[in-house]
Amino acid sequence: MRLEGVWLRYHRRGPWVLRETDVAIGPAEVAVVLGRNGVGKSTLLQLAAGVLPPTRGRVVDRPATVGWVPERFPADQPFTVGAYLTAMARVSGLSAADADRAVRRWVDRLGLARFHGVRLPQLSKGTAQKVGLAQALLRPPGLLVLDEPWEGLDAAARDLVPEVIGEVLADGGAVLVSDHRGETVRLPGARHWSVAEGTVTEAAPSGGAATVVVELSVPAAGAAAAVARLRADGHHVLRIRDAAAPPPATRPDSGSPSTAGAVPGSGAGQSGERGRPDPAEVPVSGGPDVDEAPASGAPGRPGPAPEVAR
Template sequence: MRIEDLWLRYGPRAPWVLREVSLSLPAGATAVLLGRNGAGKSTLLRAIVGTLTPARGRITDRPEPVAWVPERFPPDQPFTVADYLTHMGAIRGRRPATARSAARDWAERFQLTPYLDVRLPALSKGTVQKVGLIQALLVPPGLLVLDEPTEGLDGAVLAELPRVIAEVTATGGSVIVSDHSGALVDLPGARTWQVDGGHVTEVLPAAGGGRRVIEVAVSADRATDTVAQLRAAGHEVLRVRDEPAARWSAR
């Protein structure tokens, strides 16, 4: 897939959100999109999946089918989880019985089986997010786009996401993921796209591969913002771990 001189805004007189964006992503590759809130990450992802038409530039060789997990999955729909997923699978060309079977398989993997007969508006935020993930995976994607996919997910499903991404790329699919939480920082071989000041650049590994690891300790209520700020500045966050309060106060 090639992104060529893309300019994006939300109206003919609106300010430019992104300008002169040129990137490429080969088959089987993963890109992690970094940047502060409001920098334009979701805008770029919407253009990539085709729901936002660029004012200038173009996107070519977009893999098919495209699977999109938006940042906010719309739960106000009068369907049970099973009926919704079966319908989404049918829209993508699967027979209803095949779509329902695939939905049940993914539900088991994402610990969603007890909720298959529950209507979407009755679900919690994290459970709705699982539905959003499954609907994108009912048909093997040529391009999987994940906009903040970890919001509200439990630890078991968070641990499963990197494996799902690896399975998509192993079959030649490409993946683009934006993750403000920093939970997907260890995706092996992922490219880094940095959004800043209306421009998007690919952050290349340091020459020679040499790195220095610096540990930073912050209070728990600042952890999410700190991770986002570090990644927005181009740093790689290796992991986030909890430390007992007693040990913290003893320092």
């Protein structure tokens, strides 16, 4: 999706909030929109989502299904949570059966089951925000736009946001998210769009931020082939360990022998060596700390070995 030469002002003679904006985001990409209060982050997100039409310019190649989570969920509507989500699912084009399934799934996932029959105006701010998140995900979005999605959420629900974003990315969706709480660190690999004085600029990725550690698990019998495939694709295999063994608590010492290519059962890197990193492959500084792999921030579910960086 691209914004091409987009300008926006709210009133005919009002000030331009955004001028000559050209940004693009592709499938499976996430961009975090940053900037101080009132610079136009929400405005940019609404343009991207199609909630606001540009005053000048155009938005092209917007995916057919857009999930939009506003900063404040408009809870002053006379529906129960269940009725509202079902109606939103049907409006998005799901059949009655699919709508029921989708509502059940997201109500369970976001811990909304006990609010199913509660009317929206009676919800707390955090619960209303969860309903706002649920309605955007009922149909898998090709573009998910989240305006300060962490706002008002409790710790458990905050953890769900990067998890859900990872799932949308894994399905090939694009994600735009604004953030003034610094939660962005939970989104390794995100692009950063900075809004200031009516213009949007993309910050170049800084040093190690361009690399993330992805944890995944594979059947032991297929590990050798998986490692070979990952290497052939240009990925950097950091370590292989038994799924049952916990990840090391501290950074491995740099004098340990090389086992990064060792696969259980392959004859190399057995027993005492397995699970220890190749000092030549683990970045010493400036890159991701292998032992502090972002379990909650990695795009995908946390899982056991092997650990792979790209």
